[in-house]
Amino acid sequence: MVSLPSSDGLALLTPSGSDAPTRLVSVPFALTGELVRIHLHRHEPDYYMSHGDLLEIVEPSERRKAEVQELPGRVLSAETKEKLDQVRAKFGNRVQCQYFGECSGCQYQPLAYEEQLEMKRDLVRRAFANFSQLDPSLIPEIGPTLASPLQYAYRTKLTPHFQVPPSSNPNRNKRKKGGAEVEAPKKEWEVTIGFEQKGRKRIVDIEECVIATKVINEAMVTERAKVKEDISKYKRGATLLLRDSLPPRPADATAKPADYAPSTEPHVCITDHHATVREQVGTNEFEQQAGSFFQNNNSILPSLLDYVREAIGPRKEGEERYLVDAYTGSGLFAISLADQFDHVEGVEIDKASIRWAKKNAEYNKGPGRGEVGFQDGKAEEIFKDITFPPERTTIVIDPPRKGCDELFISQLLAFAPRNVVYVSCNPRTQARDIGMIVRQSTAAGKPYRIDSARAADLFANTHHAEGVAVLSREV
Numbered sequence: 001m002v003s004l005p006s007s008d009g010l011a012l013l014t015p016s017g018s019d020a021p022t023r024l025v026s027v028p029f030a031l032t033g034e035l036v037r038i039h040l041h042r043h044e045p046d047y048y049m050s051h052g053d054l055l056e057i058v059e060p061s062e063r064r065k066a067e068v069q070e071l072p073g074r075v076l077s078a079e080t081k082e083k084l085d086q087v088r089a090k091f092g093n094r095v096q097c098q099y100f101g102e103c104s105g106c107q108y109q110p111l112a113y114e115e116q117l118e119m120k121r122d123l124v125r126r127a128f129a130n131f132s133q134l135d136p137s138l139i140p141e142i143g144p145t146l147a148s149p150l151q152y153a154y155r156t157k158l159t160p161h162f163q164v165p166p167s168s169n170p171n172r173n174k175r176k177k178g179g180a181e182v183e184a185p186k187k188e189w190e191v192t193i194g195f196e197q198k199g200r201k202r203i204v205d206i207e208e209c210v211i212a213t214k215v216i217n218e219a220m221v222t223e224r225a226k227v228k229e230d231i232s233k234y235k236r237g238a239t240l241l242l243r244d245s246l247p248p249r250p251a252d253a254t255a256k257p258a259d260y261a262p263s264t265e266p267h268v269c270i271t272d273h274h275a276t277v278r279e280q281v282g283t284n285e286f287e288q289q290a291g292s293f294f295q296n297n298n299s300i301l302p303s304l305l306d307y308v309r310e311a312i313g314p315r316k317e318g319e320e321r322y323l324v325d326a327y328t329g330s331g332l333f334a335i336s337l338a339d340q341f342d343h344v345e346g347v348e349i350d351k352a353s354i355r356w357a358k359k360n361a362e363y364n365k366g367p368g369r370g371e372v373g374f375q376d377g378k379a380e381e382i383f384k385d386i387t388f389p390p391e392r393t394t395i396v397i398d399p400p401r402k403g404c405d406e407l408f409i410s411q412l413l414a415f416a417p418r419n420v421v422y423v424s425c426n427p428r429t430q431a432r433d434i435g436m437i438v439r440q441s442t443a444a445g446k447p448y449r450i451d452s453a454r455a456a457d458l459f460a461n462t463h464h465a466e467g468v469a470v471l472s473r474e475v
């Protein structure tokens, strides 16, 4: 058995009586070197791949070995404790989730946190090696992964989903038979609200998500009960939204007080996509529409921002500096870094986010901070208006998973800022785009160098990693 970074194990299937393997079998949650008992449940018809369910780990890896440590402040009901004991007996004592092995999320729970961080470092290393198309001499040693201060109870947004029973949708209960429509036999149907089962299309019913914050877990009880009660009113399945937020600010609080201090207000959970969510990051506050994007792990944001600050270097006495924040959302990087620059300009395609970014800049403004402006539109459109001197400009790029498009990269290269900070929840598209930036700029005679690259653990206990890379060019 070998395990992949996705946490799926891979084994070769050799029919009995033969020594020639015939198929590759994926076994979720199995680790390299383990001897496991599986149930084969699916063969891919077109290639030599099969899928197994892990029934028993006969010879577990040393990597699972740990003492049981309960999460601080978590009270386990007898039922949860029993389920968790069973899960731990099968997968190891580090697991905190009663649904581990069934739910497809939080795959790294059996592993020590230091090992998870190393695996994410390796993920970034391999992303650059495999997707950047750069000579290895141009790729720096990947730095240690920035750890998340919270590894559980950190997720500030959860989106559990559910399907409707066939009887809620009148058409789904009808079948054609010989040209005529007949009622299909009614099956027992359990409404499950949660996340997809590993390897199946089924939704696992999730009553508690250990990586989500306390208020989200509390609100989930009520939201789940409402859906179950009203299920007959739904024509199709849906996704719930649960967002952790500080309570709303008083309407007359339009500017941050001079003696602003970290909030001690109890958090609330927002479930309406159009309502306002309020988060504090360091000494700044950000509001945005609940349905819009914001980073999901608030605990790591101050250290992520410190790392970016360090990467762009301290501001020298009298030095003029400019920042472009492409894909700005509600202004997280633009506003947090405004104390390092004379003028900051952000761009964002989501109209609701850009409205909030402007309000956030207004609320957080203060002495020693540069002017902050925002534009509504596609990231590449910023280059036609920008008048900042390129040799004094840093650009932060934080695109969606698919990365930047080629038009954006060609405009960025034509503008040629001094520094580029690329943050991404998909290290593969990030490595691809950075490879393109380095190759094309080198060909054009204004080469960018990758100064540093590393992962930041915004998604602790899962196989996802945020990549952060810093590039610069000689001016």
Ligand SMILES: C[S@@+](CC[C@H](N)C(=O)[O-])C[C@H]1O[C@@H](n2cnc3c(N)ncnc32)[C@H](O)[C@@H]1O
Pocket (backbone or CB within 6 Å): 293, 294, 295, 326, 327, 328, 329, 330, 331, 332, 333, 347, 348, 349, 350, 353, 377, 378, 379, 380, 398, 399, 400
């Ligand atoms: C990963 S989020 C980053 C947001 C922000 N930097 C933050 O950390 O909160 C990516 C953002 O890019 C925006 N976006 C997607 N495509 C875009 C485009 N072509 N031009 C500008 N913004 C875009 C999305 O609406 C989203 O807010």
